[in-house]
Amino acid sequence: MSLRAPSALCLTVLLWLTALPSLAEVSGNLVIAGNGPETTTIEALARAFEKQNPRAYVDVLWDDHSKPVDMVKSGDAQLAVTGSEEQGLAAAQIAWDGIVILVHLSNFTKEVTKQQVADLFSGKVKEWSELGGPETKILLIDRPKNQNIRDAFEQQLDIVGKIPDSAKVIAKDDKVVKTVVGTLPPLSATAYISLGQGLSVVSGGVAVRLLAIDKVEPEIPTVSDGRYPLRRPVLLLSKKEPNPLIDAFIQFALSAPGQQIVGESYIPFRRK
Missing domain, CATH: 3.40.190.10 (Periplasmic binding protein-like II)
Known part of the structure; x- marks a missing residue:
């Protein structure tokens, strides 16, 4: 008996089912802390991420006088929005400013x-x-x-x-x-x-x-392109330990929909 090649519909269903476990893992609470001008961008990213991941909840804590990096180190937040790297923390760039x-x-x-x-x-x-x-x-x-x-x-x-x-x-x-x-x-x-x-x-x-x-x-x-001499990266800092929710948020921020949101106020890190 010979086996027939799976149809395109079957392949689509198989791919969708394969993706289900990874989607289920993207759940829980994520706290993002900041104090700079990025608040509107981060809020928009958070709401879009929640819409894409209904089991994930993102709290954006923004205070002009807060210390986001210290909040990540102490565990009061999982991500800090900054413009410079910090020793001991992982950094992911999502934009230029x-x-x-x-x-x-x-x-x-x-x-x-x-x-x-x-x-x-x-x-x-x-x-x-x-x-x-x-x-x-x-x-x-x-x-x-x-x-x-x-x-x-x-x-x-x-x-x-x-x-x-x-x-x-x-x-x-x-x-x-x-x-x-x-x-x-x-x-x-x-x-x-x-x-x-x-x-x-x-x-x-x-x-x-x-x-x-x-x-x-x-x-x-x-x-x-760096010709203008004053620019800073927009970074997301986190602890150097596995966290699927943090990874998923960073991936979303760097995805096409995420970078479109970023581009409303900043220069996308991944420009076409």
């Missing part, structure tokens, strides 16, 4: 060097005229010390611990933008912010501009 320099539209400073940005935010430069700008004093706007965008900004400019205490510390992006717009001469404010937020407010007609650095404009292509 540019760090852009924001000024008021009336500030005719249009470009700076990376070194000038370092001098600016370490307090060495006191007036915009030193950078070819207006005769106004500089008001620095900083971000909270525990936020990942601040860590990456300091490290890449080699100014860790050098941002002056006189800088105005603001956590929320919308308040940062309002402060830059609302600061009038004899002061002119400047701040650093995520690329997506910066491009959004500029395209929305808000009276701000983004400074070119080393003659490179802050744009998606220039950040993606």
Whole structure:
């Protein structure tokens, strides 16, 4: 008796049945902690992941003053959203983020060097005229010390611990933008912010501009290929131990649907 080759329908059913055990394993509770500008993206990923995996529950704990990495180490969270790796923890990159320099539209400073940005935010430069700008004093706007965008900004400019205490510390992006717009001469404010937020407010007609650095404009292509000198990875950090739920979430974030969500605010890590 000869055996016939299985039909396409049979193969489909067999593949579906084979996949059932792995789907059943993706269940349980997952806590993701963060404190930076990624909250909207992570919330969207979490809800889409839950929809795809009905037995999985994802809690997103977001606090401007929290320490996500410490929460993972202590077991209070399984994933931390950060911009830099941490010794002893596994790191998975899901996106790129540019760090852009924001000024008021009336500030005719249009470009700076990376070194000038370092001098600016370490307090060495006191007036915009030193950078070819207006005769106004500089008001620095900083971000909270525990936020990942601040860590990456300091490290890449080699100014860790050098941002002056006189800088105005603001956590929320919308308040940062309002402060830059609302600061009038004899002061002119400047701040650093995520690329997506910066491009959004500029395209929305808000009276701000983004400074070119080393003659490179802050744009998606220039950040993606590394020509723009200030960028940070968006990382998911976890303990180095097997966890099917963590693995499944990271795989989803790197899948086509996940990267589409990521691309709403950031530069997908896996671009076509």
